[in-house]
Amino acid sequence: MSTRGDPTPKSHPAKKVRTHVLPPESAAAAALREAQRDQCADDTISQRIEDLIARSEPISRASLTVIRGAEVGRLHELSDAEATFGRADDVTIPVADPAVSRRHAAIHSTPLGFVITDLDSTNGLFINGERSKRHVLRDGDRIQFGSSTVFKFSYQDELEESLQKRLYESATRDALLGIHNKQYFLDNLKAAFANATRKRCPLSLLMLDVDHFKQVNDDHGHIVGDQVLKRIAALVQASTRTEDVLARFGGEEFVLLLTDSAREPASLVAERIRSSIELCTFEHEGCQIHLTISIGISTYTGARLPTPESLIAEADAALYRAKRAGRNRVAWPVSPEPSETT
Secondary structure (H helix, E strand, O other): OOOOOOOOOOOOOOOOOOOOOOOOOOHHHHHHHHHHHHHHHHHHHHHHHHHHHHHOOOOOEEEEEEEEOOOOOOEEEOOOOOEEEEOOOOOOEEOOOOOOOOOOEEEEEEOOEEEEEEOOOOOOEEEOOEEOOEEEOOOOOEEEEOOOEEEEEEEEOHHHHHHHHHHHHHHHEOOOOOOEOHHHHHHHHHHHHHHHHHHOOOEEEEEEEEOOHHHHHHHHOHHHHHHHHHHHHHHHHOOOOOOOEEEEEEOOEEEEEEEOOOHHHHHHHHHHHHHHHHHOEEEEOOEEEEOOEEEEEEEEOOOOOOOHHHHHHHHHHHHHHHHHOOOOOEEOOOOOOOEOOO
């Protein structure tokens, strides 16, 4: 027995340390953990790529935008190849302005940048309001040819170019039908009329109106009417050449400008269009819709019809003549008589 005063401590049994053993990870839990780790990695990679894109400089390209004259808003991209301006048929960028020479100016790429040169034009080349023979273009420079045509030179990236093109398309095309609108037609008519006068070549205008179209809207609704108009526009477009201008003039009325086309060729185009509409069947919910079209034609061949407006007025008079004669026909404002359908 030990005494009470014994300084020697008593020995105690060692405490057992309790160890918690984790159960094996289930396959589902392991798969979830792996997916979460991959997701974190994907987020990191994505963020890094986005940071690189944000820090990268956009690639700018040289271009010219029409800011006054015909086709305002149209963008012309420039490249290393030479670009020429004028009224000639073989220039890179045609300028429909009677005060512009046939070959007025040229732009070419140099180590200094893009340089524009006057090609001994009659009325000269103006840069930012000052006459110039040769000029190294800077971003924002304004280039004037003739009396009313002005381009703006600029460097734009792909997004800016795309935006400019969309703005131009929305300003010159009918939103529903996709063909050109009235203002685009009027601008092109002036240029085409000036060109026909100068070259003494024929120019024909067709004015087309869908017969009894109001009945389609009344019987089937305006949504169906819109679909029918789209189909008609496509049928008319199929009968045109690349250089012709088809536009919606208003409502169910269209205009078609045929450059370098005399009376007989224009009559053949008109009859082909009339026949294609007559033979077409438009269907809606099992109901078949049959339509016809009336067409009036006018042709400029020289001294007669001195203005673009007179060409429109004569085509409009011919259209009403076709309507009064029974519709579904092609007519001229004067003899010969409207062609009867077969």
